[in-house]
Structures are given as C-alpha cells and as structure tokens.
Amino acid sequence: xxxxxxxxxxxxxxxxxxxxxxxxxxxxxxxxxxxxxxxxxxxxxxxxxxxxxxxxxxxxxxxxxxxxxxxxxxxxxxxxxxxxxxxxxxxxxxxxxxxxxxxxxxxxxxxxxxxxxxxxxxxxxxxxxxxxxxxxxxxxxxxxxxxxxxxxxxxxxxxxxxxxxxxxxxxxxxxxxxxxxxxxxxxxxxxxxxxxxxxxxxxxxxxxxxxxxxxxxxxxxxxxxxxxxxxxxxxxxxxxxxxxxxxxxxxxxxxxxxxxxxxxxxxxxxxxxxxxxxxxxxxxxxxxxxxxxxxxxxxxxxxxxxxxxxxxxxxxxxxxxxxxxxxxxxxxxxxxxxxxxxxxxxxxxxxxxxxxxxxxxxxxxxxxxxxxxxxxxxxxxxxxxxxxxxxxxxxxxxxxxxxx
Numbered sequence: 001x002x003x004x005x006x007x008x009x010x011x012x013x014x015x016x017x018x019x020x021x022x023x024x025x026x027x028x029x030x031x032x033x034x035x036x037x038x039x040x041x042x043x044x045x046x047x048x049x050x051x052x053x054x055x056x057x058x059x060x061x062x063x064x065x066x067x068x069x070x071x072x073x074x075x076x077x078x079x080x081x082x083x084x085x086x087x088x089x090x091x092x093x094x095x096x097x098x099x100x101x102x103x104x105x106x107x108x109x110x111x112x113x114x115x116x117x118x119x120x121x122x123x124x125x126x127x128x129x130x131x132x133x134x135x136x137x138x139x140x141x142x143x144x145x146x147x148x149x150x151x152x153x154x155x156x157x158x159x160x161x162x163x164x165x166x167x168x169x170x171x172x173x174x175x176x177x178x179x180x181x182x183x184x185x186x187x188x189x190x191x192x193x194x195x196x197x198x199x200x201x202x203x204x205x206x207x208x209x210x211x212x213x214x215x216x217x218x219x220x221x222x223x224x225x226x227x228x229x230x231x232x233x234x235x236x237x238x239x240x241x242x243x244x245x246x247x248x249x250x251x252x253x254x255x256x257x258x259x260x261x262x263x264x265x266x267x268x269x270x271x272x273x274x275x276x277x278x279x280x281x282x283x284x285x286x287x288x289x290x291x292x293x294x295x296x297x298x299x300x301x302x303x304x305x306x307x308x309x310x311x312x313x314x315x316x317x318x319x320x321x322x323x324x325x326x327x328x329x330x331x332x333x334x335x336x337x338x339x340x341x342x343x344x345x346x347x348x349x350x351x352x353x354x355x356x357x358x359x360x361x362x363x364x365x366x367x368x369x370x371x372x373x374x375x376x377x378x379x380x381x382x383x384x385x386x387x388x389x390x391x392x393x394x395x396x397x398x399x400x401x402x403x404x
Contacts, residue, residue, distance in 0.1 A: 020106075020109045020110060021105075021106040021109065022035065022106065024102075024106060025094070025102070025103050025106035025107075027092070027094035027095070027096050027099070027103060028094045030096070031058050031094045031095040031096070032058050032059055032061075032095070033053075033057075033058050033059075033060075033061040033095070034093075034094050035093055035094060035110075036053065036057075036061065036063065036089070036090070036093045036094075037089075037093075037114075038087045038088065038089040038114050038118065039062065039063055039064075039087070039088045039089070040083065040084055040085065040086050040087050040088045041084060041085050042085070042086065042087040042118055042120065043085045044081060044085045044086050045120055045121040045122060045192075045193070046081075046086045046087065046120055046121070046122045046123075046124065046188075046189065046191075047086065047087040047088075047089065047114075047115065047118065047120035047122070047123045047124070047161075048072060048086050048087065048088050048089075048124045048126070049089055049090065049091060049111065049123060049124065049125045049126060049130040049133070049134060050063055050064075050066065050068055050069055050072070050088065050089070050090040050091070050126055050127075050130065051066075051068055051090065051091055051126060051127035051128075051129055051130060051168055052090060052091050052092040052095075052096075052099045052104070052129050053066075053090040053092055053093060053094065053095045054066035054067070054068075054069075054095070055095060055097075057069065057090070057095070058094075058095035063088045063089060063090055064083060064088055068126060068127070068168060068169065069088075071169055071178075071181065071182075072126070072185065075181075075182050075185045075186060075189075076189075078186075079186060079189055081189065087114075087118055087120055089111065089114060090130070091104055091107060091111075091125075091127065091129035091130040091132070091133050092104055092106075092107045092129065093107055093110060094107075099129065101132075104129045104132055104133060105132075105133070105136075107133060108133045108136060108137060111133050111134065111137075112137045115159050115161065116159070119160075119161075120161055121161055121162065121191060121192070121193050121194040121195075122161060122162040122164060122188055122189070122191045123159075123161050123162065123163050123164065124164045124166055124185060124188050124189075125163065125164065125165050125166065126166045126167075126168055126181075126185075127146075127166075127167075127168030128146040128147075128168070130165075131143055131146040131149050131150075131165045132146055134163055134165070135149060135163070135165070137158070137159075138154070138156040138158050138159050138163050138338070139156075139332050139338055139339055140158065140338040140339045141328075141338075141339035144323060145322070145323055146165070147167075147321065148321045148322065148323045148324050148329075149165035149333075150165050150166065150167045150180070150184065151165070151167075151180070151184055152164070152165060152333045153187070153188060153191065154332060154333050154336055155195030155196070155335065155336035156195070156332075156336045156338075157196070157201050157202060157335075157336040157337060157338060158338050160194050160195065160196050160198070160201060161194060161195070162188065162191045162194075162195055164184065164185075164187075164188035164191075165184075166181060166184040166185055166188065167180050167181050167184060168181070169181040195336060202335070202336075202337075204335075204337060204340075204379060204382055204383065205340070205375065205379065207260055207382055208252075208260050208261075208262060208374075208375050208378030208379060208382065209259070209260060209261040209262070209378070210261070210262055210263070210371065210374045210375070210378070211261045211262070211263050212263070213263060213264070213266055213268060213269060216261060216263035216269060216272075217268055217269060217271075217272045219253070219255075219261060220253070220269070220272035220273060220275075220276050221272050221275065223253065223255065223276055223279070223282055224272070224275040224276045224278075224279040224281070224282065225279075225281075226281065227279065227281025227282050227283070228255055228256055228281075228282060228283070229255075229256055229282075229283040229285065229308065229385075229402050229403055230253050230254065230255050230256075230282055230283070230284060230285065230385075231253070231254040231257075231284075231285035231286065231381045231382070231384040231385035231388065232251065232252065232253045232254070232276075232284060232285070232286065232292065232381055233251070233252050233286065233287075233292070233377055233380040233381045233384065234248050234250070234251055234291070234292055234295050234377075235248070235249045235250040235251070235252075235373055235374075235376070235377040235380075236248050236249060236295060237249060239291075240294070241294060241295045241298035241299060242298070246298075247265070248265045248270075248295060248299055249264070249265055249370075249373060250262055250263065250264055250265055250370075250373055250374050250377045251263060251265060251269065251273055251377070252374070252377040252378040252380065252381040252382075253381055254378075254381040254382045254384065254385040256385075257382075257385045257386060257389060257403070257404075260378050260381055260382040261378065262374040262375070262377045262378035262381075263374070264370055264374065270299070270300060273296075273300065274300045274302055277296050277300060277302055277303070277304045277305070278302055278303075278305055279305065279306065280305045280306045281306070282306050283306055283308040283402050284304065284306050284307050284308055285308055285309040285310075285311070285384055285385055285388045285403075286307075286309075286310060286311070286384060287310065287311040287312050287326070287327040287330075287380070287384045287387075288310065288312040289304075289307055289310045289312075289313075292304060293307075308399055308402060308403075309388045309391075309392065309399055309403075311325075311327060311330055311384055311387050311388050311391060312325045312326070312327075314388070314391040314392070314395065315329075315330055315391070317395065318391060318394060318395065327380060327383055327384055327387065328340075328341060330383075330387045330391075331383040331386070331387055334386075334387050334390040334391070335383065335386055335387065335390070337383060340376070340379050341376060385403070388403060389403045389404065
C-alpha cells in the first residue's frame with residue numbers, strides 16, 4: 001500500500017547544549033585537575049560514568065580514586081574485568097563539593113562528544129547526575145526523576161549504545177542500594193556489543209503512512225471484517241470528550257507490527273472506525289485503553305470489543321515506580337526511541353482558564369499542521385505495538401503469541 005506522504009518525519013528539537021559551557025560554569029578555575037578527559041583503554045567497549053568527580057579524584061587526576069570508583073573496581077574485578085580496560089569519566093569533570101544543576105548540565109556536551117568519539121557499546125551511568133546527563137541527549141528530553149531509570153538497559157538509537165542507569169550506593173543499612181548497585185552493574189556488563197548494526201538503526205518515522213480518506217476506509221473495513229492484532233490511537237483536542245468542542249482529529253493503526261497508517265478524522269472515517277471497534281475479530285492494543293474506550297463511547301456511541309493489551313497497565317505490572325508508564329517513556333527504555341513529541345507537546349495545553357484542565361480544548365487544531373499531527377499519531381500506534389510485544393515477552397504472557 002502506498003501512503004499519501006512517504007518517509008514522514010517530525011523534526012526533533014535538541015534539549016541539550018550544542019557546545020561546551022565551561023566559561024559559564026567556571027569550575028575549571030578552582031580545581032587541581034580541570035577538564036579531565038576519559039581514562040582507560042576502552043578495549044571492553046564499556047564506558048563508566050561516575051558521579052561528579054570527588055576531591056580524591058581531583059587531587060590525583062584519576063577518576064576511580066573515589067568511594068564509588070572503588071566499589072566499581074571491586075565489581076569489575078569480581079567479573080574478571082580490568083578497570084583499565086574500560087573508559088572511565090564522570091558526570092562533572094571539574095571538582096566542586098556540591099555541583100549545581102547548571103554545572104552538571106555544563107558537562108553534558110563533553111560527555112556526549114566523548115561517547116560520539118569513543119563509541120562504547122555500553123554506557124553505565126552511576127547516580128543522579130550521571131543519569132541526568134546521559135539521558136538528556138540519548139532521549140532528547142530532560143530525564144526528570146532519575147530514580148525511575150535505575151535498572152533499565154536502554155538500546156539508545158541516537159548513540160547506538162546500551163544506556164544502563166545504575167543506582168549510586170549510599171547507606172546500605174537503610175536501603176538496598178549497595179546490593180542493587182552491584183546487581184545493576186553486573187547485569188550491564190553482560191552486554192557485549194552495540195544494540196544495532198551501524199546501518200540497521202530503526203527509523204520508525206519512515207514507517208508511518210499517511211492515507212487519504214478512501215484508502216484508509218478500505219484498510220479499516222478490511223480489518224473489521226478479517227480481524228488481526230492491531231494497535232490504534234486517537235488524536236484529540238482534549239483529554240476528555242465531555243467538552244462541547246471536543247473533537248477527534250485523527251486516528252492511526254499499526255497492523256501486526258508491520259504496517260502503520262494514519263488518517264484525518266471525517267464522518268466516513270468515523271463509520272469505518274465504529275465497525276472496527278465493534279469487531280471482536282480484531283485484537284486491540286492501546287496505551288491507556290480507557291482513553292480510546294471513553295472517546296469511542298462518547299463520539300461513536302458504541303463500546304470497544306476485543307481488547308488484548310494495554311501498555312500502560314503492563315508497565316505498571318513490570319515496574320511500580322512513578323513516571324514509567326507513558327508510551328513515550330516505554331518506547332525509549334524498551335526500543336531506544338528518542339522523544340518524538342517535541343513540536344506537538346506545547347500545543348496540547350489549553351488557553352481556556354475557565355475549564356478544568358482535563359476537559360479544556362487545547363491549541364492543537366489551529367497550531368499544528370495536519371501532516372505532522374498524523375505522523376505523531378501514527379508513531380503512537382506503531383510504538384504501542386512494538387512496546388506491547390516487548391512487554392508480553394518479558395511477562396511470558398499468552399498474548400505474546402497473538403502479537404507475533
């Protein structure tokens with residue numbers, strides 16, 4: 001099937017610094033070993049990013065001369081890995097007792113350039129500051145609460161390396177941080193190669209097809225009649241459908257994880273989607289299925305039959321930490337997909353101060369070109385399907401057989 005637009009893409013806005021900010025930071029003027037370069041041969045293909053450089057490390061000019069560095073060395077030696085064969089750096093490469101957020105961010109550029117130049121297949125980021133710096137340029141979005149990242153092994157597409165956030169060992173009597181620290185590093189060190197071959201890094205944007213009304217209706221009707229496993233997503237101008245001006249703007253479908261299409265909403269498309277929703281032959285996947293279910297009942301006056309999977313509920317089952325259930329987070333930690341809603345997100349807020357936030361109409365209709373909205377909607381369905389497959393496999397759930 002041929003889409004109306006081929007190789008559709010959304011522009012990504014960089015959230016990290018595009019140049020070094022040593023002048024603005026100024027820490028290099030007041031430490032003994034300023035701007036330390038990565039150390040070690042890197043023959044293992046592993047880069048270890050320690051917490052902000054300690055005073056002993058600054059005094060000696062050796063990153064590993066810190067309490068955390070000593071513990072890392074012990075874990076490495078237990079696995080018969082010489083610390084000298086890893087690249088070693090730190091979240092900040094100039095010393096201060098308590099670096100500010102701005103000082104940590106100032107080192108992000110240097111860290112990104114080191115990863116780009118040295119090309120490690122695994123980056124182990126230890127502690128909040130290291131996670132903050134590594135995540136922001138591999139996800140292309142601020143990390144937020146660093147604790148939600150610990151333990152994941154992320155196949156980051158932008159850097160083609162495994163990003164492995166590791167908890168910093170603190171008070172082992174009050175926390176299990178010491179045990180988790182050792183377990184997370186040991187698990188990360190089992191990675192032996194880059195997540196992708198150099199010419200095989202996924203490009204999910206190019207897999208989204210934008211169809212015209214006639215072709216989309218034909219595809220949707222075919223699904224309703226013949227069934228299959230499908231992830232689908234509405235794009236709306238409000239979180240809830242009760243607002244008098246609430247509208248569905250677009251709908252997208254990922255069929256079997258192999259073909260993804262999106263179409264602008266219309267009355268004829270709505271009729272086809274109604275039949276799709278009613279069809280028990282279609283095994284349906286969504287992220288927060290209550291959203292699609294609620295909008296279908298309100299706008300199409302029918303219930304959705306044939307639910308198979310909800311990526312949000314599955315994420316809750318796999319990890320009960322806060323801030324991990326959205327499809328944006330899950331598509332990054334499971335698939336390495338960087339942030340893709342940069343140009344859309346700011347318009348998904350309302351200027352209507354009289355309405356409750358969950359009901360208010362946002363600015364997406366007048367401010368986002370339909371083509372970009374359709375690509376964004378299509379990406380949601382495609383990534384929902386691929387995340388669902390990963391989750392079902394991890395959970396050893398029988399639904400996995402329906403997805404592959």
